[in-house]
Amino acid sequence: MSNVFYQEKFVDRHTGPRSTEAQEMLSFLGVQSLDELIEQTVPSQIRLKKPMTLPTALSEKAYLAKVQEVASKNKVFKSYIGQGYYDVTVPGVIQRNVLENPGWYTQYTPYQAEIAQGRLQALLNFQTAVSDLTGLEIVNASLLDEATAAAEAMFMLYNARKNKDAQTFLVTPNIYPQTLDVLQTRAVPFGVQIRVADLATANLTEDVFAAFIQYPAADGTVEDYRTFTAAAADKGIMICAAADLLSLSLLTPPGEWGADVVVGNSQRFGVPMGFGGPHAAFFATKDAFKRNIPGRIIGVTSDANGNYALRMALQTREQHIRRDKAASNICTAQALLAIMASFYAVYHGAEGIKNIASRVNDLTKLLDKALQELGYEQTNKTYFDTLRIQLGAEVGGLKSEALNHELNFFYSDNVVGISIDETTSYEDIETIVKVFAKVKGKNLSDVNLEALVKDLSASSIPEALIRQSAYLTHPIFNSYRSESEMLRYIKSLEAKDLSLCHSMIPLGSCTMKLNATTEMVPLTWAHFGGLHPFAPIDQTSGYMALINELNDWLSEITGFAKMSFQPNSGAQGEYAGLMVIRAYHESRGEGHRNICLIPASAHGTNPASASMAGLKVVVVKCDEHGNIDMDDLKVRAAEHAANLNSLMVTYPSTHGVFEESIIELCEVIHAHGGQVYMDGANMNAQVGLTSPGFIGADVCHLNLHKTFCIPHGGGGPGMGPIGVAAHLVPFLPNHEVVAVSGEQGISAVSAAPFGSASILTISYAYIAMMGADGLTRATQTAILNANYIKARLESHYPVLYAGANGRCAHEMILDCRGFKAVGIEVADIAKRLMDYGFHAPTVSFPVAGTLMVEPTESESKAELDRFCDAMIAIRQEIAAVEAGEADQKDNVLKHAPHTADVVTADEWTRPYGRQTAAYPLPYVKAKKFWPSVGRVNDSQGDRTLICSCPSIEEYAEA
Template identity: 80%
Template sequence: MSNVHYQEKFQDRHNGPDAAQTEEMLKVIGVASLEELIEQTVPAQIRRKAMNLPQPLSEVAYLEKIAQIAERNKIFKSYIGQGYYDVVLPGVIQRNVFENPGWYTQYTPYQAEIAQGRLQALLNFQTVISDFTGLEIANASLLDEATAAAEAMYMLYAARKNKNANVFLVSPNVFPQTLDVLKTRAVPFGIELRIADVAEANLADDVFAVFVQYPAADGTISDYKNLAEAAHAKDITVCVAADLMALALLTPPGEWGADVVVGNSQRFGVPMGFGGPHAAFFATKEAYKRNIPGRIIGVTTDSSGNYALRMALQTREQHIRRDKASSNICTAQALLAIMASFYAVYHGPEGIKNIATRINDLTKLADKAIQALGYEQTNKTYFDTLRFNVGEQAGTLKAEALNNEMNFYYNDGVVGISIDETTTYQDIQTIVKVFAKIKGKTLDELDWESLEKELGSSIPAELIRTSSYLTHPVFNSYHSEHEMLRYIKSLEAKDLSLCHSMIPLGSCTMKLNATTEMVPVTWARFGRLHPFAPVDQVSGYMQLINELNDWLCEITGFAKMSFQPNSGAQGEYTGLMVIRAYHESRGEGHRNVCLIPASAHGTNPASASMAGLKVVVVKTDDKGNIDVEDLKAKAAEHAANLNSLMVTYPSTHGVFEESIIEICNIIHENGGQVYMDGANMNAQVGLTCPGFIGADVCHLNLHKTFCIPHGGGGPGMGPIGVAEHLVPFLPNHAVVNVSSEQGITAVSAAPFGSASILLISHAYIALMGAEGLTEATKTAILNANYIKARLEQHYPVLYAGANGRCAHEMILDCRAFKNVGIEVADIAKRLMDYGFHAPTVSFPVAGTLMIEPTESESKAELDRFCDALIAIRQEIAAVEAGEVDQKNNVLKNAPHTAAVVSADEWDRPYSRQLAAYPLPYLKVNKFWPSVGRVNESQGDRMLICSCPPVEAYA
């Protein structure tokens, strides 16, 4: 038989178990075939017909196709500005962080002992932000500048002294996309946005905070010191959106009175990527440390008293506070914050100042040269942005700029030019040449030598920065590439990622992020595009987005997707705001009750609260399913005001609930809409879908089901799909039209969210095809049921479907071990000694472990993990039998570092061998936690969220 038509299937690379392993696993589970297992797991009434997707491509063919799509994107020099700038990403950071699975496949650092590397990089980021903004405390990143501003607005509103004040006074000179997102976020809270000059005369009694841009959207730099003093005298707070690169030269807002400073760290080496992902920043005063949204990295000590880091103040977070949380944020932009922090480490204070000064000098040169040609430049003060009044010549000038492959900013006869790090002296000459040509002049008519000598200053003397920044040794030690490489690798070595072992987190789906899927993300034709570039320059992106839209609609059964939301929780919020707009369009804006099962993700009630909804909790029964009778009663009770139900499917308990269609019908019969949380879509793709089940809207965690990596805590993507009747209400955008006139205002800064990482999901679907995606789902269910079959004789499994099967995840009940002093956290820490990240701890049920193996893991890896948990169960049994001390044992003292195990003295009542090498495979492949168990409570009492002085390391 000829092999001429053979093509390797990507699905065989993506899915872990091969045919022989699958057979062995099915025997352990006790079924004859994979199809029999699926029939026992997925209710027949929700099974869909096969998906209609293009035939799968090989990896080689896909890379050829995506290269052709990339060619349709045109890379013009973008001087548009408006919060997005071209950058130089140092190669040592691109290769060793951005393109390195040791950095992009890590999970959120909830297990601090095996996350010290990225925790240090994020602490560095917080230090950068505190230093540049002049404020005491910064978080470890938010989604983008616009949503950071919205978070600041709500934080200041919630903390306002005058509870009758509800006006957020906004300067008209802020970025339009930021204003758009503020409008969206203000509505549910009844906050009035008053867009007016932020002057003392407008500080009325009903104002709780003011918001300004520094430098402003048009590039001008204003002194707000007197304004801040006047505002504070009236108990009005001051929020500032600042340009991080400009702050290298400008007086930090914290020094002239800002209470909160937000912005984007994109200029610190992160490509534009047609809008993202980029790490926003949020800095504030110490007084707001318990109100600040997002994650904060803090300094504490470990069990040996050594310096250690952890995520501090987690009790503020939505997964604990639910509808009482101050924010619904579940994803940061960790990977991009890490890149920005390394950019600051690599360049150091002098390097950053040189870059900023060069940008400013080139801007001044362009200003002088173009004014010498006879144009009027309206900005008397500026950092990098000029505004020229050209009147009716704007069209001619635009055409000439495009002829020279340049994009300027255009608005009503005004041309804007924003200079960036990539701009050269030759680029300035090309810009000037365009302006000269319109006047019928040439460059030779200008005396460039004289222009360069007379640049002067464009920053007001009182706003020139005098305070130092990046003084910590970490920013002054690694400026050669060799030293930088070693520093990056030293941190990477402290972190467990998918490079080391499976990360079996329930609800988080840590699956393969294949190299072929990742490769195009760093291509210039995707990375260097401005999100507001003319549409004819981005046709490659539009093809990609349209194809992904069609494929995801086929996969979900919906009519249209919006790619704007930058995280799963933001997708939830967006879906609820779309439902809100739909009800209002029908004259039913009073519908404000959201039913949420008791088992739901914490983001669900937090998102509902942010959307202005009243949360009513629906009971779950003894089997973990929604109590249908309770749902019926509550839907009927609130029928007049029923807005929606938020439901996760399969359930958060890892079960395909048989009553899901009935549940959807109950909500529809009572006038509500069904919001499906797509967190568990990994168990649906190809077998069923939200649209078929009866949902009206669903978000997709592309960083889970569709292979975008977790990046150590972000980037995420949470696009929403909607049924036909909700399509008109999908979010629009102030700059780029992406929806109808009825669409809600924007939920993110960029029109397509973090567009550059959509490439990854596009690649995954194209490589897998309909059959491959369906096989992946079946394999995910196979792997989960295999683990269940191996472990259920050692640990109680809490919930199962009608036939005793779990979906793609399951919950192990560890609560009985408390009787002998063993907590679920002890099991989580002991797993580190076995080389594994813990499953999800105490969610959705306290004292349990939720395990999701994903389809990417082989039988060998699943067995290794099961062997570890079985060995740990035997260690617990020794405590139960009284053979070892309840307080001084291998579980309570876990994890064990190399320093502890190799110390001269060993006074523990078990062997070093048991501590470090409890199973044979560890002798060959051992991952050492870099610190012992961290002191959580000390970290919350003594919050240090920037790099401590070097003496603290001694």
């Protein structure tokens, strides 16, 4: 038959096993077909009765043509809107070698430090830059956005308050509206009162526990707050400042004038606006708060050989320890964007950053003088980059003329705001002046700009606030000025990290699947990256078309009525979903419903999110098979029927099983007046086979950075949109600046109206190129791959849980607890896997002493076999310890991982050979990945917390 009509299908590239390999795997499992395996795995009562209705799958070429057409509908005007978002110049060496490089964007969160030293160093650089610029000692390795960072700060200070009766958070009126919106959302469940009032000492009353300052203010003014912060300190009132990172190269840092916490957005450090994200927020605070700071901290320690090493300090996320007592549910960071920002700081150094900031400030001063010369009133007496021009009836004509010249300003009543950024040129200033001149009936020639340029010596910053302290003094920020040196530095760090470029990352619950190149390509197009999130709606038609179409597709996939794309992490999605349920109950006069049932096996963010939504957590037992104990569920639901708010459930379960009772579970909760929140972490096993809506859930968040192919980026970005049933649609999150929901919608949960909008292009691509059949095949293949691994390993490692027919879903738990009898811990297996070239599966979650394995659909049979061979070989190494052939403390597992320095050392005294250490299986020689450090010292790193780049002397002393 002729191949004239043949067209390659993207699904064949996305899924790993070839058809012949898949058949071999099915035969190994004792089944004839994928359909037979699915029948044995997914309960018949929840299987969809008809296929999903989605557009026909596109080829990669056809998709790129389609998305180019979508992108062209966006109008990329010059944006002077400001409000926390600015156009930037991304250095080409960073764009090509970090943002567009799978060696950086496919890495997982650095829980296995020995094979993550590159991104750990880049994140430490980020912390150092932020610490230097803010003037505070402790910095985390990024949060989601400025608004949520401010909310995290509010609650850290709330929990640290000395006067436990104080419930008021005093907020300057001069705050970004999106930040105030998110603060108000987060304050409601805890009864925190947001008081918007002038920062006058008279307002520092007994009920105030902390105050919030925007620096520079939202209108651009720069004020000295020393008197205010001193008065606040005298009364035990703490200070949170939101600062512009670029401005801090010229302004006195908040840490020097009394701030306890400084938050903000690092977007100006080389990260495109992207219609709102993703961008790495920063959070800096005093050493006194180091045990309270939310998110991740990268710290300095040493390895088993005494060498410099980095790790995530205080590593176990607090929500897994404290659960419903946790003060934060932060899980996803914005690691990739923090890494970009850190390289931007390395690329420019202190001198370059100051030059950029000074140029921005000088252009702003030039524009100020020019507009005043035209007869306009510019109201900001002090400023860094933002002017406020008072207009009357002229404002309409000005807006029209600005749009004719493709310029966007910020409009508020009769005031026009103009924020200058790194990309602004002298010619741009001429264009702005020309627009303002025309409104006055004048010409550009009526202003002598060249003369004004010669008279910019007068400072627009108060003398007392001109920065005197040094920053970015570490050699890292002063060594890589040429592109050659910068390129080599980036590559030297990349080489220390294991990513999907090297091997599968079999992390259960984390879904490390292919991030296809074609999915990633549009991300860096200007028509997606160059839009301000508050741009006029008629300039964002492309984004709106993409978001609306993605809404339709995800609604079809989930069985829900509508999606909200605002939450920019899975944990944020959990919180948003619970707040929507809360609003629904309140609308029915049942605001007293405050009990949330959560299975004992749940992910730690579940109880943490419930607590943040003001709910009381009641734990439901699991049975001996790891399933939710339905008898206990029914007792708890009946016991709390009058106050039952919701149940949070993960499906398939956190144990990797399709529980048979899931429909009954939903019916029990509904019968007692509650709502069912489904955690979408395991959606990779549902798509095309079943759906949350079909099962009976009311709301579910989707980890787009898992099931729908947005890469993990070393620990973020993430997107956690929520889908809801029809009765919850009116309560989806709204936004103060851009309305995205109805009047009943809850206030914002993220800074931007559509969260990290630019990365929605990735999931859009994945669904468009897979189509309904492709997505279903991906789910089937994920289940096939997992069951194949289970079948190969279960005679070597006990598999903790399985479904009614002995099948797992898309992941399984290997029980390693029995090895403790001979001194082998699950961490030893994780470290030894590095010598075989693999990242460990998820360690000790959801059961301590176990490994949770998820292969995803993207891995080939050869790669699955390679991983299984490694695990079997490690089991044989454990057997040698069990048999007494290897010492319990001095063996190849306890010394793992083995670095090149150790293996090639002149002296070798270990009871096993160098070949065993470095090349335990033949395939390793052909593609060896060397861990750059030996096993890191976790306890040392926690005892002596160093979270910025130390000098050699400081490190030696520590």
